[in-house]
Amino acid sequence: MTVTLTADSVWFNADVLTLDPGQPRASAIAIHGGRIVAVGSDQDILNLANAQTRRHDLHGRFVMPGLFDTHAHPLLGGLRDLFEASVGQNASIQKMLDAVIERAAKTKAERWITGGAWHLGQLEATGVEPRLLLDACTSIHPVALTDATYHHMWLNSAALAVCGIDASTPDPAGGRIVRDAVSGEPTGLLLEAATAIVRDVVRPDADQLREAVRYVRDSFHRLGLVGFKDALVDEPYLRAYHEADVAGALDLHAAMHLGRRSTLELGVKSFDELERLRVQYQSPHLHNSFIKLFLDGVAPSRTAAFLQPYLPCDDCSAQNFDPDAQLLIDPETLAQEVIEFDRRGFVVKMHAVGDRAVRAGLDAIEAARHANGFSGLRHEIGHTAFIDPVDMGRFAALGAVAEMSPRLWFPNPVTAGQYAVLGPARTNRCHQIKSLLDAGAELSYGSDWPAAAADANPWIGLAGMLTRRNPFGLFEGAVGADQAISLEQALPLFTTSAARTLGLEAVTGAIAPGKSADLVVLDRSLQGQTARDIAQTQPTMTLFEGRVVFER
Known part of the structure; x- marks a missing residue:
């Protein structure tokens, strides 16, 4: 027939x-x-x-597969654009303060003012205690401002009080409350996991999250994006995505990375709790068998884990430098967790900026391969910003994905901060895309929007891969010019390889x-x-x- x-x-x-x-x-x-x-x-x-x-x-007209962003924080970006005092990635501290003053004039007393972005080096250069700068803007509103990397927060005195942060508040695991050297009182600066104290208090409501989902969907469609991975979600975020998908209104392929330890909330989720979230919020376009672990922080604040000391480094030497000091999970615990997640069918994305953190992530994947055999799960090193040459070939050998985010492979507002703490030689080894491809690794593209990326535009990221220069000439020079790749090499990072990281290579890409x-x-x-x-x-x-x- x-x-x-x-x-x-x-x-x-x-x-x-x-x-x-x-x-x-x-x-x-x-x-x-x-x-x-x-x-x-x-x-x-x-x-x-x-x-x-x-x-x-x-x-x-030219037609190609829709694009994917394999590392973004879309709801954070949507909430920022819709509801916060946002001044962009390259604004001065004064412009940030002016935005707070303007927002305070329109906001009822005791209501929160949130926003960003700011850069740690610029804030430290003011020489003024951070909370006092914001206190001069408003004393009747709690203010919490996120830095350009989304790893740190800047609070005024009112916000510290509302969150219950004082001299007696202990530093949470993986985070630090910066304190005055004499009095021990908080200065208003929170680093890494300490920001969860604030996010546990200042939560978007369900209506705001629904509006943010719609905003993200429409914004992504305008950019030609048809899928993404949200690199860190909690239950309210999951619920908002799930509601949209069940209503037939998500219109995107989406992978959700559930946080075991999260900057979005305090505490550690059990394996059983993560299993519940995976099952309860599964829907046709929502894929929840993904986990996020943080292995280190970010370079500008010296919280990324490197094999060599930061520069300048007046108080350290090769003799007393400890490469493991900045690891957020000790290697043995990390290996056991990746083994267990692999056994349970979760793909693990590990935030790893420094080369010591990248090595720890690869070691954990290797431990899972030895314990479980090759499960078919392609675990990811998230960001993969700096890699020791010894580890370059391990991605292909272990079936691991090197995820490239954020768009730091060309000069941008974060580059100056990288140079200040890493020096030019190491900064120019950021995102060794060509070397990884030559070593047989599979790569994917991520924006990390709104962290360290002003927008989620994938075309800017694509253009930068081809020259390693700022596509618009906004910042001079190049970052690792020898790592430039061709258009033919770059496109799979946004399409076929990206779809594989969602487990959807048979479906799309x-x-x-x-x-x-x-x-x-x-x-x-x-x-x-x-x-x-x-x-x-x-x-x-x-x-x-x-x-x-x-x-x-």
């Missing part, structure tokens, strides 16, 4: 880059029931149309028969364009499961 193939819609007269090695280029696509049923020439695809088929002439019709349409080909042109890419249309979810 002959089966006649038909299509709901056909898209033809296009320049299609499929990312499918079996058929790299085409001019037309047929879609039925949200999936691609055929890819080929205009005539072949038009033959699949009947009287009910919708025909779309794309007039030569390429334009091929049987895959979800997740496409982005551009007004021009990416090939032959300058890096600046690629950075300025604006999709004209985004399709998710065959439906137009954005059209410019």
Whole structure:
């Protein structure tokens, strides 16, 4: 019996880059029931149309698979843009203070003022106790401002009081309450996990989270994104995503990294609690078999774990330097946790900025491989900013993913902070993308938005990979110019390889028969364009499961 193939819609007269090695280029696509049923020439695809088929002439426009962001904090970004006093990544401390004064004039007394971003080096350079700077802006509102990395917070006296932080408050595990050297009183600066004390008090309500989900969905569609990984969620975030997906309103492939120890909340979740969250909030586009662990902090605040000392380092030497001092989980505990998560079917993403933290993460993955065999789970080193050459080949050997985020592979507002504590030679070894690819590692792209990235625009990240220079010339020079890669090498980080990190390589990531019709349409080909042109890419249309979810 002959089966006649038909299509709901056909898209033809296009320049299609499929990312499918079996058929790299085409001019037309047929879609039925949200999936691609055929890819080929205009005539072949038009033959699949009947009287009910919708025909779309794309007039030569460029079509490629929709993009993925494998490390973002979308709801934090949405909440920031919608509800907070935000001044951008490159603002001065004075501009931040001015924004607080302006927001205070419009906010009822005792209501929280939140926002950002600021840079630790700039704040320290003022020479003024941080809380006093904010107290001068308002004493009747609690104020909590997040730094550019989203690892630290700056509070005024009212916020410290509301959160119950005083001289007797102990530092939480993995965090520090900065204190006056004489009085022991908090200065208003909270580092790393200490920020969870504030986030445990200042929580967005359900309506704000629902609005943030809608904002993120629409923003991602405008950028040509069809999927993402939220790198750290708690239960209210999960609930908001789940509600949207069950209502048919998420329209994105989404992986949720559940936090065992989290900067979003205090305490440690049990394995059973994480199992409950995985099952309770599973839905068609929400995939919850993912875990986030923090192995270290960030370089500008000297909380990332490196094999060599920070610069300047007046009080340390090769003899007394301890590379493990900044590790947030001791290696033995980390290995046991990754073994257990691997056994339970969770993919682990480990935040690792410094090369000591990267090595600890790889060691834990190796321990899981020895204990459980190769489970098929491809655990990730999140950020993978700095890698010792000895560890470069271990990613491929262990089946581990090197996730590239944030966009620090070209000069940006964070670069000065990197230079100050690492020096130029080490800073220029940031994100060794080419060396990892040459070593056979699989990589994926992440923005880390809104941490250390002003926006979630993937095209800027793509452009920077091609030159290692700021695509718009906003900052001079390059970061690791020898690590520049080609467009052909870079695109899988945003598509096929990225989809694999969600476990969806059979579902999406390429334009091929049987895959979800997740496409982005551009007004021009990416090939032959300058890096600046690629950075300025604006999709004209985004399709998710065959439906137009954005059209410019």
